[in-house]
Amino acid sequence: MTGQGAIPPCFPAKAGTQAGLPPSRENKLPLSVTPPPSNDRKLHTTLAQHAFSVNARSIMATPQTLYEKIWAAHVVERRDDGTCLIYIDRHLVHEVTSPQAFEGLRVAGRKVRRPDLTLAVPDHNLPTTARKDAAGRVLPIADPESAQQLHALRRNTTEFGIDYIDATAAEQGIVHVVGPEQGFTLPGTTLVCGDSHTSAHGALGALAFGIGTSEVEHVLATQTLLLSQAKTMEVRVDGELGFGVSPKDVILAIIGKIGAAGGTGHVIEFTGCVIRNMSIEGRLTIANMSIEAGARAGLIAPDDTTFAYLKGRPMAPTGENWDKAVTWWRSLATDPGARYDKSVTLDAADIAPGLTWGTSPEDVVPITGFVPEPSSFADPAKQAAAQKSLDYMGLTAGTAMRDVTIQHVFIGSCTNSRIEDLRAAAAIADGRHVATGVRALVVPGSGPRQAPGRGRRARPDLHRRRIRMARTGVFDVSRDEPGQSPCGGALRFHLEP
Amino acid sequence: MTPVTTVSGRAYPWGAKNIDTDVIIPAHWLKTITRTGLGRGAFETVRAQPGNIFNDPRYAGSPILIAGDNFGCGSSREHAAWALADMGITAVIAPSFSDIFSGNAFKNGIVPVVLPQEAIDRLLEVAKDQIVTVDLETMTVTTPFQDRFTFELDAFRRQCLMEGLDEVGLTLARDTQISKFEEAVASNRPWTTVESGYASIGVEGSRRT
Numbered sequence A: 001m002t003g004q005g006a007i008p009p010c011f012p013a014k015a016g017t018q019a020g021l022p023p024s025r026e027n028k029l030p031l032s033v034t035p036p037p038s039n040d041r042k043l044h045t046t047l048a049q050h051a052f053s054v055n056a057r058s059i060m061a062t063p064q065t066l067y068e069k070i071w072a073a074h075v076v077e078r079r080d081d082g083t084c085l086i087y088i089d090r091h092l093v094h095e096v097t098s099p100q101a102f103e104g105l106r107v108a109g110r111k112v113r114r115p116d117l118t119l120a121v122p123d124h125n126l127p128t129t130a131r132k133d134a135a136g137r138v139l140p141i142a143d144p145e146s147a148q149q150l151h152a153l154r155r156n157t158t159e160f161g162i163d164y165i166d167a168t169a170a171e172q173g174i175v176h177v178v179g180p181e182q183g184f185t186l187p188g189t190t191l192v193c194g195d196s197h198t199s200a201h202g203a204l205g206a207l208a209f210g211i212g213t214s215e216v217e218h219v220l221a222t223q224t225l226l227l228s229q230a231k232t233m234e235v236r237v238d239g240e241l242g243f244g245v246s247p248k249d250v251i252l253a254i255i256g257k258i259g260a261a262g263g264t265g266h267v268i269e270f271t272g273c274v275i276r277n278m279s280i281e282g283r284l285t286i287a288n289m290s291i292e293a294g295a296r297a298g299l300i301a302p303d304d305t306t307f308a309y310l311k312g313r314p315m316a317p318t319g320e321n322w323d324k325a326v327t328w329w330r331s332l333a334t335d336p337g338a339r340y341d342k343s344v345t346l347d348a349a350d351i352a353p354g355l356t357w358g359t360s361p362e363d364v365v366p367i368t369g370f371v372p373e374p375s376s377f378a379d380p381a382k383q384a385a386a387q388k389s390l391d392y393m394g395l396t397a398g399t400a401m402r403d404v405t406i407q408h409v410f411i412g413s414c415t416n417s418r419i420e421d422l423r424a425a426a427a428i429a430d431g432r433h434v435a436t437g438v439r440a441l442v443v444p445g446s447g448p449r450q451a452p453g454r455g456r457r458a459r460p461d462l463h464r465r466r467i468r469m470a471r472t473g474v475f476d477v478s479r480d481e482p483g484q485s486p487c488g489g490a491l492r493f494h495l496e497p
Numbered sequence B: 001m002t003p004v005t006t007v008s009g010r011a012y013p014w015g016a017k018n019i020d021t022d023v024i025i026p027a028h029w030l031k032t033i034t035r036t037g038l039g040r041g042a043f044e045t046v047r048a049q050p051g052n053i054f055n056d057p058r059y060a061g062s063p064i065l066i067a068g069d070n071f072g073c074g075s076s077r078e079h080a081a082w083a084l085a086d087m088g089i090t091a092v093i094a095p096s097f098s099d100i101f102s103g104n105a106f107k108n109g110i111v112p113v114v115l116p117q118e119a120i121d122r123l124l125e126v127a128k129d130q131i132v133t134v135d136l137e138t139m140t141v142t143t144p145f146q147d148r149f150t151f152e153l154d155a156f157r158r159q160c161l162m163e164g165l166d167e168v169g170l171t172l173a174r175d176t177q178i179s180k181f182e183e184a185v186a187s188n189r190p191w192t193t194v195e196s197g198y199a200s201i202g203v204e205g206s207r208r209t
């Protein structure tokens, strides 16, 4: 959406140089390793797996990928079958997937192990209409079930001592927008949330993935998860993107190439100069949708763009800690010669702005393409699915995508609702208006007042633009508050066909 | 959790691919704050279609579901596993599962059985009028026609399923190891603790108010 046409030339990957900062010698493993008791369910600690023992790595001298380094840095214990107890550095909690987890803790009389590493953000159930009246009084939530979940989150976080960003707080927003924006998401951390799009945080080099409610309960109680190591997959996008090709088109092209299950069992690392040259917002879109390729998580190596984005964010490290952190973060990049289990390369020149003709993220064609014939798929199940999608979408096979009438425009969701996306939309919309018969919706992903650390007041800027869009009639419906809106479907906010 | 060693009975011969969790349990059912009662909403959109297998009396109450590739993809909602459990399903057989769903299934006493497509095709045929048996002891799926398909399952998860063990309790027993790890992080990666700079910007919670 932004920056096309201004892409710097593609430099060879700088992997390996990493600013020449070898891991500090002091980082020796300070743990004494206790042999496991015999009835130990075969759990034991493997020294070499501990990333504190950076020395062990240089002795082994096996080049590692970004994923393998983060993984190794979080192994609490390793079992004989290879499953590991992995430490979780960051836990985002929202109201939909947490009530039953807190219920579980309460029933078993358990505590939250690290409330300080946990942050609660209500989002899915918040209506995006005004949350306060003109006099500043908080308005009640109309839907009783939504209200009940929101109330439960508030009660649970108070009871268990967890920080909670209230619905009316300026920082509130979609949890995957709030995490990076507040600097809660950091490179090299393990980050989980009871939501599939948690993979978004991988844009900053965090190993981030969605978990279910049982796992939310497990993390709350133990700050760990029992996991088996994923396979690694490199998706490299080199070359130069054409005009109008946005990060979303890039990830859709990737999914179109590898399939909606193409990443299953893998953690994808996105590499190549197209990714390197992308803003954090663009990277968030890419990593967010790695889940749509079936991947366990998506990762992008932290670099200067990442550090510049994070510096000065409210929850990011400061002073000496910041410097130490950056040194370590740089060392995480995939070593030259490290092997991925799978590698896929895309040429940016082949990526056109994409459109979907169906209901699965793999149902993509370029804007110049046509609605496919279901019989053109080899797999009979895919044929049936394609036919169903076409019936649902009301499309006829063979229609040129350019000829499909647009009925709704929605700019929002955790994938495309950051201020950068809204600015890009505003730039296109400015001075124009919505065509007759089109309904347009804009829902910002979060509402911070200020771009942290930059002294620039982002919110009023955004607000002004939104009002301008509304006033010029560009968008006939403008929502008032940040949130998820039609995306999650949980709000009973469905677009009429 | 109830221990599971064998699951034997009728099976829904469905075979549909890429079934996402929104099909298993539509989003508007997610507003509960407890774990039970979601069976009523399971496969709601599928059930709305005439002649669907979930309303077919021949399969009513089946403990097994046979599905296609990539079962449980999409949103990570654990409600999908709760809904299946609530409608009495204890095993799902498919060529592949989404990672998140298969994790959730385990934790709720549902066995995700991975078998190759040929085996699935055969089971879909047999299950139309015969029972299917999933045995965790022998790690096999069998039918009355001497079909015998072996599958794999993570050893630890298998044991948890068979003994009905609670994972949180098992991990809490590793408290010493976790504490040691935390000490190591505190001295080696001190930046990992959340900065207190956040206190200035209006967050609720008993820790910093």
Ligand code: SF4
Binding pocket: A174, A195, A197, A412, A413, A414, A415, A483, A484, A487, A488, A489
């Ligand atoms: S915005 Fe939409 S896609 Fe993103 S987490 Fe919310 S419901 Fe999911």
